[in-house]
Each structure stands twice: as structure tokens, then as C-alpha cells.
Amino acid sequence: MTDALELRDLRKSFGPVDIIRGVNLSVKKGERHALIGPNGAGKSTLFHLISGRITPTSGQILFEGQNIAGQEPAQIVRAGLSRSFQITNIFPQMTVLENLRCAVLWKLGHRYTFWKRTLGLVDVAEDCERLLHELGLTHRRNDTADSLTYPEQRALELGLAVASGAHTLLLDEPMAGMSHSETEAALRLIMRVTEGRTLLMVEHDMGVIFEMADRISVLVYGQIIATGTPEEIRANPAVQEAYLGTAKEEAA
Amino acid sequence: MTFPMTDTKLADRSAALSVAMPVLTVAVVLILLPNLFGSNAMISTLNYLGTMAIFALSYNVLLGQTGLLSLGHGTFFGLGGFIATHAVLRFVEADIAFPLALIPLIGGVGSFALGSVGGWLASGRGGMPFAMITLGLAELVAAAATLFPSIYGSEEGVSMDRMDLGSSFGLSYGPNVDIYWVIAVWFAICAGLLFFLSRTPLGLLQNAVRDNAERVEFLGFSARRVRMSAYAIAAGIAGVAGSLAALNVEITTVHALGASTSTLVLLMTYIGGTRHFFGPVLGAIVIGLMKIWLSDISPAWMMYFGLMFIFVVMVAPGGLAGILANGRALVRSAGFAPQSPILAGIAIAGGLSVAGLIIVIELAYRAGLDAAKGAEISVLGLPLNAESGLSWATGGVMLIIGVIALRPLLDRLDGKRHAIAQAGGAK
Amino acid sequence: MGIEVVTFSVVNSILYGMLLFLLASGLTLIFSMMGVLNFAHASFFMVGAYFGFEISRRVGFFPALVLAPVAVGLLGALVERFGLRRVHKFGHLGELLFTFGLAFVIEEAVQMIWGRSPQDFQVPAALNFTAFTLFGTGYPAFRLFMLVVAVAVFAALALLLARTRIGLIVKASLTHPEMVSMLGHDVPLVFMSVFGVGSALAGLAGVIAGPVLVTQPSMAAALGPILFVIVVVGGLGSLAGAFVASLLIGFIQTFAVAINLKVADVFGLIGVTQPPAAFGALLSDIWNVSVAQVGPVIPYLLLVAMLMFRPMGLFGKRA
Numbered sequence: 001m002t003d004a005l006e007l008r009d010l011r012k013s014f015g016p017v018d019i020i021r022g023v024n025l026s027v028k029k030g031e032r033h034a035l036i037g038p039n040g041a042g043k044s045t046l047f048h049l050i051s052g053r054i055t056p057t058s059g060q061i062l063f064e065g066q067n068i069a070g071q072e073p074a075q076i077v078r079a080g081l082s083r084s085f086q087i088t089n090i091f092p093q094m095t096v097l098e099n100l101r102c103a104v105l106w107k108l109g110h111r112y113t114f115w116k117r118t119l120g121l122v123d124v125a126e127d128c129e130r131l132l133h134e135l136g137l138t139h140r141r142n143d144t145a146d147s148l149t150y151p152e153q154r155a156l157e158l159g160l161a162v163a164s165g166a167h168t169l170l171l172d173e174p175m176a177g178m179s180h181s182e183t184e185a186a187l188r189l190i191m192r193v194t195e196g197r198t199l200l201m202v203e204h205d206m207g208v209i210f211e212m213a214d215r216i217s218v219l220v221y222g223q224i225i226a227t228g229t230p231e232e233i234r235a236n237p238a239v240q241e242a243y244l245g246t247a248k249e250e251a252a
Numbered sequence: 253m254t255f256p257m258t259d260t261k262l263a264d265r266s267a268a269l270s271v272a273m274p275v276l277t278v279a280v281v282l283i284l285l286p287n288l289f290g291s292n293a294m295i296s297t298l299n300y301l302g303t304m305a306i307f308a309l310s311y312n313v314l315l316g317q318t319g320l321l322s323l324g325h326g327t328f329f330g331l332g333g334f335i336a337t338h339a340v341l342r343f344v345e346a347d348i349a350f351p352l353a354l355i356p357l358i359g360g361v362g363s364f365a366l367g368s369v370g371g372w373l374a375s376g377r378g379g380m381p382f383a384m385i386t387l388g389l390a391e392l393v394a395a396a397a398t399l400f401p402s403i404y405g406s407e408e409g410v411s412m413d414r415m416d417l418g419s420s421f422g423l424s425y426g427p428n429v430d431i432y433w434v435i436a437v438w439f440a441i442c443a444g445l446l447f448f449l450s451r452t453p454l455g456l457l458q459n460a461v462r463d464n465a466e467r468v469e470f471l472g473f474s475a476r477r478v479r480m481s482a483y484a485i486a487a488g489i490a491g492v493a494g495s496l497a498a499l500n501v502e503i504t505t506v507h508a509l510g511a512s513t514s515t516l517v518l519l520m521t522y523i524g525g526t527r528h529f530f531g532p533v534l535g536a537i538v539i540g541l542m543k544i545w546l547s548d549i550s551p552a553w554m555m556y557f558g559l560m561f562i563f564v565v566m567v568a569p570g571g572l573a574g575i576l577a578n579g580r581a582l583v584r585s586a587g588f589a590p591q592s593p594i595l596a597g598i599a600i601a602g603g604l605s606v607a608g609l610i611i612v613i614e615l616a617y618r619a620g621l622d623a624a625k626g627a628e629i630s631v632l633g634l635p636l637n638a639e640s641g642l643s644w645a646t647g648g649v650m651l652i653i654g655v656i657a658l659r660p661l662l663d664r665l666d667g668k669r670h671a672i673a674q675a676g677g678a679k
Numbered sequence: 680m681g682i683e684v685v686t687f688s689v690v691n692s693i694l695y696g697m698l699l700f701l702l703a704s705g706l707t708l709i710f711s712m713m714g715v716l717n718f719a720h721a722s723f724f725m726v727g728a729y730f731g732f733e734i735s736r737r738v739g740f741f742p743a744l745v746l747a748p749v750a751v752g753l754l755g756a757l758v759e760r761f762g763l764r765r766v767h768k769f770g771h772l773g774e775l776l777f778t779f780g781l782a783f784v785i786e787e788a789v790q791m792i793w794g795r796s797p798q799d800f801q802v803p804a805a806l807n808f809t810a811f812t813l814f815g816t817g818y819p820a821f822r823l824f825m826l827v828v829a830v831a832v833f834a835a836l837a838l839l840l841a842r843t844r845i846g847l848i849v850k851a852s853l854t855h856p857e858m859v860s861m862l863g864h865d866v867p868l869v870f871m872s873v874f875g876v877g878s879a880l881a882g883l884a885g886v887i888a889g890p891v892l893v894t895q896p897s898m899a900a901a902l903g904p905i906l907f908v909i910v911v912v913g914g915l916g917s918l919a920g921a922f923v924a925s926l927l928i929g930f931i932q933t934f935a936v937a938i939n940l941k942v943a944d945v946f947g948l949i950g951v952t953q954p955p956a957a958f959g960a961l962l963s964d965i966w967n968v969s970v971a972q973v974g975p976v977i978p979y980l981l982l983v984a985m986l987m988f989r990p991m992g993l994f995g996k997r998a
Contacts, residue, residue: 051470072469072474073469073470074469074470074471074472074473074474077469077470077471077472078472082470082471083470089464089466089467089470090464090467091459091460091463091464091467092463092464093459093462093463094459094460094463098456098459098460101453101456102456102457102460102468102471103471105453105456105457105471105473106471106472106473107472110453111453111473112453112454112457112473112477112478112481113452113453113454114449114452114453114454114455114481115452116452116453117448117451117452118451118452118453118455118456119451121453160467160471164471164472319772321772321775321776323779373983373986373987374986376986376990377990379771379772379775380710380716380771380775380915381911381915383716383775384716384907384910384911385911385982385986387904387907388904388907388908388911388979388982388983389979389982389983391904391979392976392979392980392982392983395975395976395979396976398972399964399965399968399972399973399976400964400965401964402963402964403964511900515783518779522776552787552791554783554787555784555787555788555791557783558780558783558784558787559784561776561780561783562762562777562780562781562784565766565769565773565776565777565780566762566765566766566777569769569773613791616791616792617791620790620791620792620793620794621790621791621792621794621795623794
């Protein structure tokens with residue numbers, strides 16, 4: 001069985017600065033894979049490389065066996081790999097429902113249709129209803145996205161990534177900036193809407209990661225220093241030194 | 253016998269009604285207008301406003317719907333006019349009885365094709381690069397046009413006689429009112445098409461590109477293709493408008509595709525309001541009428557357009573349509589009665605400052621550009637003199653008092669609204 | 680084309696190119712620091728010429744050379760403080776529309792005050808002589824003076840950027856626009872100063888160009904689009920790109936006027952003296968096109984070509 005996602009010796013440098021220095025990583029089909037690492041390790045850059053926002057300097061990104069390195073974001077999404085953003089990236093002046101409609105159009109084959117009314121598309125309406133319900137946004141459907149509360153905006157952000165129908169999702173700090181109780185609710189939401197899909201996520205909340213991840217990879221200074229189950233990562237001395245160790249010092 | 257009516261049927265029916273009402277209203281207005289304003293001068297004014305309304309609607313596909321600022325939309329208005337003019341001339345030459353009323357279709361399709369090429373070049377990026385590139389393309393076409401006098405004519409333009417194609421659809425196209433009916437039908441067609449477009453998936457995606465082009469890419473779409481589609485569609489409809497203008501005045505010059513046309517449509521559309529479907533139509537009517545009437549009585553009419561535009565950009569980005577909508581909502585709200593004395597004060601202070609500004613501007617024109625006409629001038633019914641300090645002081649004092657009075661009034665209005673909102677929240 | 684025409688055209692090209700760069704550098708600076716493309720930039724150039732004309736007929740050209748740019752700079756700072764800053768909340772579209780409306784109003788205001796006809800802005804007597812004579816043709820000293828001023832400003836700017844703290848901030852913001860927001864202290868003041876200085880540079884260009892180009896209300900509209908071509912061709916936000924593109928446009932436009940050649944002449948070389956009648960009126964149009972006529976079109980063709988083959992511009996990093 002091929003992996004859902006495999007990175008082979010991926011590198012990215014900005015001028016003389018090497019940010020990603022030969023990353024090798026494989027994400028199995030259907031697993032929840034967490035990417036952790038100290039600030040500045042290159043986690044966001046890695047996500048930008050995989051999702052096509054920036055092009056790698058060298059190396060391969062295999063998505064279901066196909067090299068997608070250097071492809072446009074739209075091509076990558078169509079292939080079945082979509083993402084959410086750390087900084088909320090939605091359509092602020094459109095309603096929640098319109099946000100979701102945009103996200104399901106490609107998957108349902110309507111693309112750039114200009115000869116049919118959006119409201120007349122039954123499949124779009126049904127899919128959006130289902131998503132609204134799953135995201136818990138049914139009561140906000142006709143409100144503009146910029147009028148939502150922060151956790152609601154984060155839910156919509158997640159919703160846009162899920163709605164595109166991709167079976168592999170990159171989630172960039174989905175709980176960023178949330179309180180403890182909000183994090184709990186967001187965790188349950190993510191588990192619910194990503195059921196049966198492959199997940200690669202960056203997150204800072206260790207509690208969340210050790211609770212939900214099947215496997216964890218640790219990125220330090222542009223390289224993966226360890227990959228394994230939560231127990232293995234907890235026990236790994238290199239990780240403790242490079243990452244958890246510094247975290248303890250910070251806490252102390 | 254009665255049928256049980258389900259919710260969805262009710263919803264369908266109200267949706268059908270909400271579409272039918274504006275359609276009926278537009279149709280009735282279009283039919284009534286020439287009967288209410290029958291004079292030849294009024295009909296030709298209506299014809300001008302009609303072409304401008306179509307033109308402004310086309311521009312709003314870019315500005316309001318897709319969030320793209322084009323500084324070269326006049327190009328397609330002008331090109332449409334030339335295509336239509338040459339089409340008429342060729343058909344007459346070849347002795348083909350092509351119905352004149354369908355000539356705008358040729359102008360529209362031709363502009364759409366040219367717009368697809370231009371759109372491919374301009375649509376790579378939105379925002380400022382788009383604005384600069386559209387300006388560059390427009391300058392390219394305008395500069396190149398002077399090289400081809402056989403297509404674009406020289407200074408005097410290319411003219412034709414719209415009656416040469418003979419009559420069709422029961423119209424001889426001699427009297428202006430015949431052209432009015434052509435313009436009215438094309439207005440209904442174009443407005444209908446564009447309204448439908450705004451309700452389709454492509455229209456939705458255009459809104460999405462306006463809001464956040466990057467995220468559109470991450471949903472599987474090409475923002476460039478969405479921009480291109482908007483550009484080509486806008487160009488096509490502008491071509492129809494340009495063709496109608498050519499049929500109306502029977503002459504097209506290179507000025508039609510120049511910078512002044514592009515600027516005019518931007519002013520009309522933005523002042524009218526980009527966020528309401530009929531805002532651009534309102535803008536075309538208001539600015540069009542001002543252009544026709546104000547240019548007769550004041551040399552400063554362009555200055556007033558510019559100041560109006562800056563006012564809308566800085567204070568009321570919703571344009572006239574936005575102001576009307578907000579005003580209607582305000583009058584209907586419970587908080588209107590307690591606010592009304594302050595609102596009246598604001599209206600008086602605002603009116604005073606505008607009157608003062610007009611006096612100063614008119615005096616300045618008379619002292620500068622129009623000094624040859626003599627210093628005596630009548631502004632807003634007041635006999636003034638551009639060389640008299642008293643005249644200048646009158647305008648200046650009105651302006652200053654108005655502006656000084658506005659600030660505390662606006663603060664009080666904010667305070668009042670805050671109090672009303674809090675009282676509402678406490679209940 | 681004789682050697683003397685080539686020599687003078689080269690000098691004029693550099694002169695015109697440097698003048699364009701004086702304008703393009705201010706535009707690039709404002710764009711890089713504030714993210715605002717100032718459509719009224721050429722209008723400040725025009726206001727500079729008119730202020731220069733007004734001041735020099737009262738107190739002389741050399742005081743005007745200093746006072747007019749300062750006045751234009753102040754005007755720019757006021758525009759930023761009371762206009763641009765307020766529309767900032769409406770995003771880039773609001774800012775673009777504001778500067779566009781401003782350009783419109785400035786053109787009208789200039790007509791309101793000075794009328795529609797060109798002003799008699801004379802070369803100052805002290806510089807009204809022949810600088811040197813080459814191949815029997817004299818070169819006016821004032822043009823040389825323009826060149827000196829433009830090069831001096833260029834050198835001063837380069838020094839400022841390389842040696843001072845403000846220069847460092849500006850340079851950093853050219854390569855990392857997002858950095859400006861992290862300056863921390865007094866971003867509004869920095870913005871106002873940048874806008875003011877950029878406007879003053881445009882004003883200075885106006886004062887020295889006023890007596891040579893014609894000082895009239897259409898001079899802003901004539902130059903504005905060329906500036907945008909320069910900024911796009913050079914690469915948005917690149918000073919080096921703006922410099923190269925300015926000189927390029929300077930050469931193209933100067934030589935286009937100097938070359939006295941028609942399409943018909945080219946065909947004449949190969950013995951064809953009449954356009955083949957079969958191709959009709961369009962071909963006879965092309966037949967009669969001269970290089971001088973094509974001159975105004977070339978910058979825009981360059982723009983289109985650049986968009987097709989290198990959308991990030993000559994020196995741009997951002998596509």
C-alpha cells in the first residue's frame with residue numbers, strides 16, 4: 001500500500017537561509033499524524049510547500065504516489081489534498097452558507113458554471129446543509145463570516161478545507177488562539193468531521209496531540225528528528241532533549 | 253378546491269415574486285419613460301442615460317462583483333462602437349439587410365472576443381497590478397488607434413447613417429424614439445443577463461475572488477480564470493453599450509475609447525454604489541444628468557464630480573444606493589424619532605458647507621479660468637463678484653461654520669445611537 | 680542618422696530617463712513602504728511645475744527650485760494625513776480609488792487656477808546659454824543643469840539609503856514589505872514622511888522639467904501611464920528595476936522621435952514603392968506609419984510583452 005503522503009529529501013531555502021533541510025516523512029492512509037516542533041522549526045513552511053503556496057528548492061512530495069512538488073495550489077486540491085490556515089482565511093463579506101457553497105462547487109462538478117442558478121443546484125444545497133450541521137453553524141448560515149465569533153470562524157476555516165472533499169487534510173494549528181474549553185470543543189469537532197480521512201496537523205497543544213494523534217513527527221531546525229507513536233515520542237531521548245527539554249525549561 | 257401548500261412551494265413562490273417585481277417595475281418604467289418625457293431633447297437624453305446605464309452595469313461586474321479596479325474599461329465601449337459602425341457600413345456596402353437593432357450583438361460579441369484576449373493578459377493578479385495593467389492596455393489601444401486612420405478615422409471619427417440598413421421590427425430608426433426602444437430592450441436583456449450571472453456559481457466565485465482570491469485557489473479554482481471571465485463578460489456588455497451609443501449619435505471617435513470614458517464609467521459606478529445591483533444604474537442616471545445639465549451652467553462640473561467621488565470614497569463607500577438603503581432602514585427603525593433633531597441639524601450644517609464650497613469654487617473659476625467673462629457672477633441666486641473680498645468671505649464663512657458645526661453634531665449622533673443601542677440591549 | 684544626432688539623442692535619453700527615475704523612485708518608495716500605488720504621483724509632478732512657475736516669476740528660479748518641492752512635499756504630507764490615512768480602513772481598493780480621485784481633482788484645480796492654456800515658464804536667464812557645441816550644434820546649459828540635479832538627487836538618495844538608519848528601514852521594507860508594520864514606533868509618522876518626500880521628489884522633477892516640457896494641465900495625464908509602465912516593467916517595488924526601466928523608456932522615446940523613418944521607406948529599400956492595392960486601406964495605413972508615430976505605443980507594447988513573458992518585471996521578486 002502506498003502512503004497517502006510521502007516527502008523525500010525536501011528542501012527549501014530563502015536566499016542563503018535553509019529553512020527546510022532535507023525532510024523525509026510518510027503519512028499512512030487514514031492515520032492522524034501530528035507534526036510538532038519548537039517555534040521556527042519550519043512547520044508552517046513545510047505546510048506551504050506541501051499545499052503549493054511556495055515551491056520547494058529540491059526534493060519530492062509524493063501524494064498517493066504522484067509527485068506534486070511545484071504544482072499550483074488549485075491542482076493539489078483537485079488531486080485530493082486540501083488545507084486549513086493558521087490565520088483564519090475565509091471570505092469575510094460573504095455569508096457562512098456562501099462560503100461553503102464556494103468550497104463544494106468544484107467537488108460536485110459545477111466548477112465555473114454560468115448557465116444555472118446556484119440556488120437551483122440541489123446537490124450543493126444538500127451538501128451545504130450537511131456541512132452546516134456538522135460544523136454546528138446552522139443557526140449562523142445567513143450571517144456574514146466576519147460577524148462570527150472566533151471559534152465559529154475557526155470552525156468555518158476547517159469547514160472550507162473539509163468541504164472541498166479532499167480525503168487528505170493539512171490542518172495548520174486549528175486550535176490556535178483558543179481557550180481551554182474552546183479547544184475541547186474544537187477537538188471533538190475535528191475528530192467528527194475528519195472521520196475516515198487522512199490527517200496531517202500542526203498543533204502546539206500537547207494535550208490535544210497526545211490524545212488524538214496515531215503517530216507524531218518532530219521537526220527541529222528543518223529536519224525530522226523522530227517519528228513514532230505518542231508513547232515512542234514521549235520516550236525518545238533525542239526528542240526530550242531537543243524539544244520537550246526546552247519546553248520544560250521554558251515552563252520552569 | 254384548495255391544495256395544501258408546503259413550505260418549499262411558499263418559498264418558491266416568494267422567490268419568484270421577488271424576481272418578478274423588479275422585472276415588472278423595470279419594464280413599466282422603460283415603457284412609461286418616453287411617454288412622460290416626449291420631447292426630442294428628452295428622448296436623446298434618455299438614450300444617453302440608457303447606454304451609460306448598461307455601460308456602468310458592465311463595469312460593476314469587475315468593480316463590485318469581482319473587486320477589480322479597471323482603469324481601461326472605456327476601451328471596450330469605444331471598440332464596440334467602432335465594430336458596430338463598421339458593421340453597419342459593411343452591410344450597407346454589401347447590400348445585406350441586417351436588422352439595425354441586432355447590430356449591438358455584433359459589437360458585443362466582438363468586444364467579448366477582444367476582452368478575452370485583454371483579460372488573459374490582465375488577469376494574472378488582482379489589486380494594483382490589475383489596475384496598472386488595464387491602464388497600460390487602454391493606453392496601448394488609444395495610442396495605436398491613431399496609427400490606423402482607416403479604421404478609427406482621424407480627428408473627426410467614423411460616421412454612418414443608421415437609416416441606411418432600412419427598417420426592421422417595425423422601426424425605421426429615423427426618429428430618436430426608435431433608438432430609444434432599441435436601447436430599452438438591450439438594457440433589459442443586459443441587466444437580466446448580468447443579474448442572472450450574479451446568481452450563478454460563476455457569480456459566486458467572482459464574489460469569492462473579491463473577498464479572498466488566495467483562498468479561492470485553495471478550493472481548487474483558478475482565480476485568474478475567474479478574473480478573466482469577469483473581464484471578458486464586462487467587455488462584451490460594454491461593447492453592446494458602445495454599439496448603442498454609436499447607433500444613437502451615428503458617429504464614433506477615438507475619444508470614445510480614451511481615458512475620459514474609462515474615468516467616467518468609474519465615477520458613475522462607484523458614486524452610484526457597487527454593492528447594489530442597480531447602484532450603477534442610479535449612478536449613471538445621476539452623473540449623466542449632471543453632466544448634461546450642470547455643464548451648461550457651471551465650468552466647475554468636472555470638479556464637482558471629482559469632489560463627489562472623493563467624498564463617496566472617504567465617507568460613504570456604499571455610494572448613493574448605500575446611502576438610500578441606510579436612510580430607508582433608519583427611517584423605519586424605532587430610533588429614528590429621537591435622532592431626527594440631530595439629523596436635521598446635520599443636514600443644515602452639511603447644506604451650509606456644501607453651499608459655501610460651491611460659492612468658493614465658482615468664484616475661483618471666475619477669478620482664474622473664466623476671468624475673461626468678467627468678475628460679476630451669480631451663484632445659487634446670490635449676486636457675487638470674484639474681485640470682492642466680501643463675496644469670498646461669504647462662501648468661506650459658510651463653509652467654515654458648516655464644517656465646524658458638523659463635528660459636534662456627528663459626535664452627538666454617535667452618542668445618541670449608542671444610548672439607543674444600550675437601552676435596546678437592556679430590555 | 681548622423682553621429683551628431685546619435686550623440687545628442689543619447690544625452691537627451693539619459694536626461695529624460697533620469698527625470699522619469701526621479702518620479703519613479705518616489706512612486707516605488709511609497710508603494711514599497713505603504714503598499715499604496717499613488718495614481719496622483721504625476722499630478723504632484725505637475726503641481727511642482729506650476730508652483731515652480733509661480734514662485735520663479737516672483738522671487739526667481741533658484742529659490743523656486745527649493746521652495747516648490749518643499750511646498751509640494753507639504754501638500755503630499757497633508758494629503759496623507761487627512762485623506763489617505765482615513766481610507767486605509769477600506770483596504771487597497773479604497774486607497775487606489777482615493778488617489779485616482781485626487782489626480783482628477785488636482786487636474787481640475789490646476790485648470791481652475793491657471794486656465795487650460797500652457798504657462799510661459801521660461802528657462803532662467805542665468806542658465807540660458809549654450810553649454811557646449813558639438814558638430815556645430817549647441818547644447819543648452821539648462822538641460823545639462825537638469826541632468827546634474829537629477830544625478831545629484833539620485834546620489835543623495837543612494838547615500839541616504841546606504842548610510843542612515845532611516846535608509847536602512849526603507850531598504851529593509853523594500854525587500855520585506857511586511858516588516859514595516861513591525862517598526863513599532865510611530866508608523867503613521869513614517870508613512871506621512873515617506874509620502875511627503877516622495878511627493879517632494881515629484882515636485883522637484885516638475886520644477887526642473889517645467890521650462891523644457893510644456894507646463895500645462897495635461898502634463899500629468901500624459902506622464903502618469905508611462906510611470907506605471909516603468910514600475911511594472913522594472914518590477915513592482917524594485918528601485919534598481921525602476922532605474923533601468925526609466926532609462927530604457929527614456930532611450931526608446933527619445934530615439935523614436937529622432938529616427939526619421941517610415942514603413943514605406945523600409946519597403947523602398949527593397950524596391951517596393953507602392954502598397955499592394957489588394958490589401959486595401961489597412962495596409963496603406965501601415966505603409967504611412969513612421970517611427971515617430973510608433974514611439975508613444977512602444978512603452979505599452981513593452982508592458983504587454985513583459986506581462987506575457989516575465990510577469991514579475993525585470994528585477995521583481997514577487998510575481
